[in-house]
Amino acid sequence: MDKCQRFRALLNSTQAEMILEAHNGMSAKIVEQAGFPAVWASGLSISSSLGLRDCNEASWSQILDIAEFINDSVDVPVLFDGDSGFGNFNNVRHVVKKLSQYGIAGISLEDKVYPKMNSFIKGAHSLVSIEEFEGKIKAAQDAKQNSDFSVIARTETLIAGLSVDEALRRAERYHLAGADAIFIHSKKSDATEILEFAKLWEKRCPLVVAPTTYADIPPETLYQAGINVYICANHLMRASLKAMQLAANKIYKARSIGHINSDIATLSEVFNLLDYSELKDAEQAYTPII
Ligand code: SPV
Numbered sequence: 001m002d003k004c005q006r007f008r009a010l011l012n013s014t015q016a017e018m019i020l021e022a023h024n025g026m027s028a029k030i031v032e033q034a035g036f037p038a039v040w041a042s043g044l045s046i047s048s049s050l051g052l053r054d055c056n057e058a059s060w061s062q063i064l065d066i067a068e069f070i071n072d073s074v075d076v077p078v079l080f081d082g083d084s085g086f087g088n089f090n091n092v093r094h095v096v097k098k099l100s101q102y103g104i105a106g107i108s109l110e111d112k113v114y115p116k117m118n119s120f121i122k123g124a125h126s127l128v129s130i131e132e133f134e135g136k137i138k139a140a141q142d143a144k145q146n147s148d149f150s151v152i153a154r155t156e157t158l159i160a161g162l163s164v165d166e167a168l169r170r171a172e173r174y175h176l177a178g179a180d181a182i183f184i185h186s187k188k189s190d191a192t193e194i195l196e197f198a199k200l201w202e203k204r205c206p207l208v209v210a211p212t213t214y215a216d217i218p219p220e221t222l223y224q225a226g227i228n229v230y231i232c233a234n235h236l237m238r239a240s241l242k243a244m245q246l247a248a249n250k251i252y253k254a255r256s257i258g259h260i261n262s263d264i265a266t267l268s269e270v271f272n273l274l275d276y277s278e279l280k281d282a283e284q285a286y287t288p289i290i
């Protein structure tokens with residue numbers, strides 16, 4: 001099965017599949033080695049690691065370059081966070097064509113205006129019309145170069161402060177427009193509105209969530225409610241931020257790197273992760289002995 005087919009199988013899995021964020025090739029390898037079945041190429045995490053804010057400050061091609069590194073680093077499928085599509089339907093089809101040429105397994109597109117703002121930033125989160133977003137879903141489906149590439153429609157209805165009924169109305173239209181799954185997002189600290197949505201959705205198609213703010217809910221409870229994919233959306237970026245701050249402060253304070261080794265990865269660990277031994281083998285195979 002290729003990566004697109006494997007991701008499709010995850011969407012239809014008989015358990016809640018947890019997938020974890022990566023923001024570069026190294027973090028993607030860490031996700032894969034930990035055992036996760038897929039990588040979430042998070043817009044927030046990629047932007048943050050570039051030193052930029054999650055409001056389309058980075059261009060679509062800068063984000064795509066990173067996604068290509070992520071995808072090349074792992075054998076597991078990558079789900080790309082396509083924000084609101086980086087413009088109109090035409091930008092969507094351009095991006096989807098590139099993603100599917102790279103072998104990326106799918107895109108999540110959200111129904112917010114462009115430029116978008118991260119869902120957890122207080123303030124207005126304006127949605128585009130249902131008709132405009134239906135056009136983006138259709139454009140994505142028509143542009144994909146692999147028939148198993150997944151197009152996930154993410155509704156930000158609840159983020160925008162609207163009702164579960166409105167979220168269902170939008171999700172139903174997106175489903176009919178050809179979305180392979182619905183990503184329902186919430187910023188509440190409990191899962192009540194997500195569970196209500198899932199119950200009323202009645203498994204019309206797979207559901208995806210990112211329970212960043214209602215993190216205590218067990219994946220099994222979500223699965224029982226009809227949710228198939230559980231995205232841990234930003235946790236390696238946040239782990240690295242803390243680890244890097246601790247190391248930087250410790251080194252600065254001590255004016256020395258002598259005592260920091262037990263807090264950080266060894267160089268051997270770096271070389272193992274990046275498989276330097278393969279290069280040695282390749283050298284032997286490809287370098288002529290003169
Ligand atoms: C991301 O990881 O960029 C997401 C998820 O879109 S969230 O930040 O929760 O909106």
Ligand code: MG
Nearest residue numbers: 042043044081
């Ligand atoms: Mg995002």
